[in-house]
Amino acid sequence: xNDAQLYKLPQGTERLVLDEAFRRQVLTHRVxxxxxxxxxxxxxxxxFDFYDLYAPFLGTKSDTVYRLVDREGDLLVLRSxxxxxxxxxxxxxxxxxxAPLRVCYADTILRHQHLExxxxxxxxxxxxxxxxxxxxxxxxxxxxxxxxxxxxxxLKDARIHLGSRALFDxxxxxxxxxxxxxxxxxxxxxxxxxxxxxxSVFSYQGNAAGAQALSSVSGLTPAVRDELLALADRATxxxxxxxxxxxRVDLSEVGRHDYYTGLVFQVYQPGLGDALATGGRYDKxxxxxxxxxxxxxxxxxxxxxxxxxxxxxxxxxxxxxxxPGATFVEKVTNARKLRAQGRNATL
Amino acid sequence: xxxxxxxxxxxxxxxxxxxxxxxxQRGLRFDFGDRKLTALDETGTLKIILVxxxxxxxxxxxxxxxxxxxxxxVVYESGxxxxxxxxxxxxxxxxxxxxxxxxxxxxxPGHLTIATKFTRFTRDYFHxxxxxxKIIRLDGSVELAPVLxxxxxxxxxxxTGSTLKANGLEVLETLKTIxxxxxxxxxxxxxxxxxxxxxxxxxxxAELKK
Numbered sequence: 063x064n065d066a067q068l069y070k071l072p073q074g075t076e077r078l079v080l081d082e083a084f085r086r087q088v089l090t091h092r093v094x095x096x097x098x099x100x101x102x103x104x105x106x107x108x109x110f111d112f113y114d115l116y117a118p119f120l121g122t123k124s125d126t127v128y129r130l131v132d133r134e135g136d137l138l139v140l141r142s143x144x145x146x147x148x149x150x151x152x153x154x155x156x157x158x159x160x161a162p163l164r165v166c167y168a169d170t171i172l173r174h175q176h177l178e179x180x181x182x183x184x185x186x187x188x189x190x191x192x193x194x195x196x197x198x199x200x201x202x203x204x205x206x207x208x209x210x211x212x213x214x215x216x217l218k219d220a221r222i223h224l225g226s227r228a229l230f231d232x233x234x235x236x237x238x239x240x241x242x243x244x245x246x247x248x249x250x251x252x253x254x255x256x257x258x259x260x261x262s263v264f265s266y267q268g269n270a271a272g273a274q275a276l277s278s279v280s281g282l283t284p285a286v287r288d289e290l291l292a293l294a295d296r297a298t299x300x301x302x303x304x305x306x307x308x309x310r311v312d313l314s315e316v317g318r319h320d321y322y323t324g325l326v327f328q329v330y331q332p333g334l335g336d337a338l339a340t341g342g343r344y345d346k347x348x349x350x351x352x353x354x355x356x357x358x359x360x361x362x363x364x365x366x367x368x369x370x371x372x373x374x375x376x377x378x379x380x381x382x383x384x385x386p387g388a389t390f391v392e393k394v395t396n397a398r399k400l401r402a403q404g405r406n407a408t409l
Numbered sequence: 410x411x412x413x414x415x416x417x418x419x420x421x422x423x424x425x426x427x428x429x430x431x432x433x434q435r436g437l438r439f440d441f442g443d444r445k446l447t448a449l450d451e452t453g454t455l456k457i458i459l460v461x462x463x464x465x466x467x468x469x470x471x472x473x474x475x476x477x478x479x480x481x482x483v484v485y486e487s488g489x490x491x492x493x494x495x496x497x498x499x500x501x502x503x504x505x506x507x508x509x510x511x512x513x514x515x516x517x518p519g520h521l522t523i524a525t526k527f528t529r530f531t532r533d534y535f536h537x538x539x540x541x542x543k544i545i546r547l548d549g550s551v552e553l554a555p556v557l558x559x560x561x562x563x564x565x566x567x568x569t570g571s572t573l574k575a576n577g578l579e580v581l582e583t584l585k586t587i588x589x590x591x592x593x594x595x596x597x598x599x600x601x602x603x604x605x606x607x608x609x610x611x612x613x614x615a616e617l618k619k
Contacts, residue, residue: 223599251595253493267602312599330599335472337596 074128074174076185076365084378085368086186089215090168093188093364096214100207102166102190107147113139116146118350121243121320126173142173144187144361145319145344152193153351160355162194168364183365189341191359193348198296200358201325201343205300208329208339208360209308215371220331220338222308223267225315226293227322227342232285233260249316263290264313270297273311296325321347325358331367338366382406415604417455418474420462420483424589427499428478434616454608466491475597476605481587482566486529491592495609500589504530505567505580509555524554525564534564534584552576 071077078086094104113129116139120127128140141147144167156163168188190207192200205222212220234245245257254261259281266276273294277287293311300309317326324343331338341360348355385397385407393409400407419428429439432450439450439457446459460468462479466487469477477491482504484491504527520543525531528544535542545560554560556576566587567573567580591612598605 221600247490251490251493252598328599330596332600333472335470335594335596 074172074185076183081378081380082368084380085371085373086364088373088376089364089368089371090188092214093211094166094168096207096210097166097190100164100190100210102164102207105148105151105165105167107141107144107151107167107169110138110140111147111150113137115150115351119143119146119319119321119347123173128172128174140172141169142171143319144169144171144189145191145321145347145359148191149344149347149357150351153348153353156193156353156355158354160194160353162192162200164190164192166190184363186363186365187361188364189339189359189361191357193357194355195358196356198292198299200356201296202299204341204358204360205296205309205327206303206305208327208341208362209305211362212308212329215367217331217338217367217370220308220329221310222327222329223310223312223315224293224297224325224327225311225313225317226289226324227317227326228324229286229289229293229313230264230316231323232283232289233263235285246316249314250318252314260286264316267310267312267314269306270294270301270311273297273313293325317342319344327360329362331370333370334366336366338362377406379406382408384408411453412604414449414453414456415476415601415608416474417457417476417478418460418465418468419457419477420465420479421459422462424462424479424500425459428497431497431499432612435611435614436617437611454604469592469594472594472597474594475601476591476593476608478589478591480589481585482527482530484590484592486527488529490595492595492598493590493592494598494605495591495612497589497591497612502566502568502587503583504564504585504587506562506564506582506584507552507555507567507573507578507580508562510577510579512555512561521562522560523562523564524551524560526551527564530585531564552578 110130114137117124127142130138132138148165148167152165166189170186171184190204192204208222230246230249234242237245248256249264252265254265257264263276263279266273273290277290277294297309297311300306315326315328318340321344322342323345326342327340328337329339339360339362343356343358345356348357385393385400387393387396397407397409419425432439437450437452437455439448439455441448441459448457449455450457458468458474462483465477465479466484466489468474469491470487470489478497480500480502520541521535522543522545523531524545524547526547526549528546531544532542545554547554551563551565552572554563555578564584570580573579591609593605
């Protein structure tokens with residue numbers, strides 16, 4: 063036996079045992095119940111699929127995915143991003159003009175992480191998508207659902223930052239793919255000297271009224287102004303619903319993936335070095351998989367917050383007491399009584 | 410209730426005194442007691458932790474410190490991405506390619522052999538120019554490599570050039586100007602952008618009168 067292999071995990075996977083695994087099951091179950099109550103139906107995507115279908119969307123992340131060759135010589139990719147795998151699955155299942163469909167998922171993803179970077183915890187995604195949703199109401203529905211998940215997980219200090227890829231595209235309409243990628247990075251990392259005169263717009267963080275006021279800055283094109291107002295409009299609705307503390311307009315949010323086309327957002331939680339959840343609108347993604355349908359969705363890395371969540375008075379199975387009794391039959395009888403009282407008991 | 414202080418990681422070594430002076434001149438005075446690695450500035454705005462230069466990006470990446478000050482070179486080698494806040498007007502230096510004064514320029518096709526501490530920068534820089542490189546990683550006293558025959562070229566930070574000169578080396582080319590920056594963990598910035606914005610304004614400002 064190779065001892066070095068025995069104690070090491072291959073890069074890109076995780077091991078959860080006992081109380082940790084129980085915690086994940088409970089939280090997943092709770093979030094799934096919430097999804098069900100909002101009318102979201104579960105979807106399970108395949109663990110691997112043909113690499114070529116996804117290659118155009120992987121961008122700079124292509125070096126983090128695991129590839130393998132199947133028995134027929136086709137190149138496969140392990141599931142590294144559920145949004146992409148879901149678009150591909152639903153693109154085949156649905157047909158043009160389908161009724162809007164709400165779906166949700168909770169599954170593991172596999173991608174390479176640096177050996178030293180153990181804290182990212184990006185192995186398990188839980189999320190939702192509203193396929194066929196057009197316009198602001200769909201965007202708002204997903205944001206409200208995400209807010210409820212954060213409430214369910216009792217993350218009252220988590221903040222959802224709202225930005226817009228459509229605003230970026232309106233502001234910088236004619237860029238080569240490489241220029242575009244560079245400028246997206248410059249905006250999101252706030253390297254304003256590379257952004258030019260529109261830096262004063264993209265550096266904005268604040269409430270809906272401020273974003274609205276920004277639209278009257280002179281020199282903006284009508285397309286930029288429209289996108290600013292569209293985002294401010296969504297933020298105004300959220301503030302009207304009493305959620306002004308949870309949401310912030312943050313125009314340096316322009317989306318991490320190439321496939322975003324409209325609203326984009328990320329969730330930040332004190333104590334975490336990276337976003338807890340990301341999402342947005344991707345109206346063109348499904349068309350790459352044969353279905354012309356707009357969509358909006360988000361995914362949350364549950365592993366990043368599992369330890370922070372208070373499970374309440376739920377007793378873990380590890381806390382089960384052994385049932386009293388002199389004989390096995392007595393023990394079974396007593397264990398049944400204890401379990402009927404809602405307690406955990408072993409024989 | 411006074412908000413919790415912002416956490417800032419500073420590098421031990423050549424930059425520390427300059428940072429301490431620059432911050433102090435703008436009203437953010439702090440002092441580390443004997444062998445202590447954390448300190449609070451006099452206004453209670455900043456909690457400062459002192460870490461090894463090369464480890465600094467790791468602390469900020471993981472959010473242990475929300476803010477950091479160090480050179481571009483260190484951030485680049487870490488491979489992490491941060492929110493850029495403010496270039497600082499001191500500690501600037503140059504990343505240079507150097508060799509022995511009497512070296513014969515290697516014009517043969519194939520790999521250029523370079524000894525350096527900055528492996529990521531060197532690889533990306535030369536590959537960006539379409540030049541294949543073979544890199545030998547060293548952790549210090551890189552000037553020795555050409556002298557002892559480990560590698561004909563080195564890539565290293567050069568301030569005055571006196572160390573190179575003393576070892577019979579010369580700069581062949583300056584590859585990049587390396588600045589010192591204040592930067593933030595991206596998520597930390599999002600949550601505390603208002604306080605961080607005020608700090609940046611203070612640091613951008615002129616020296617306070619004593």
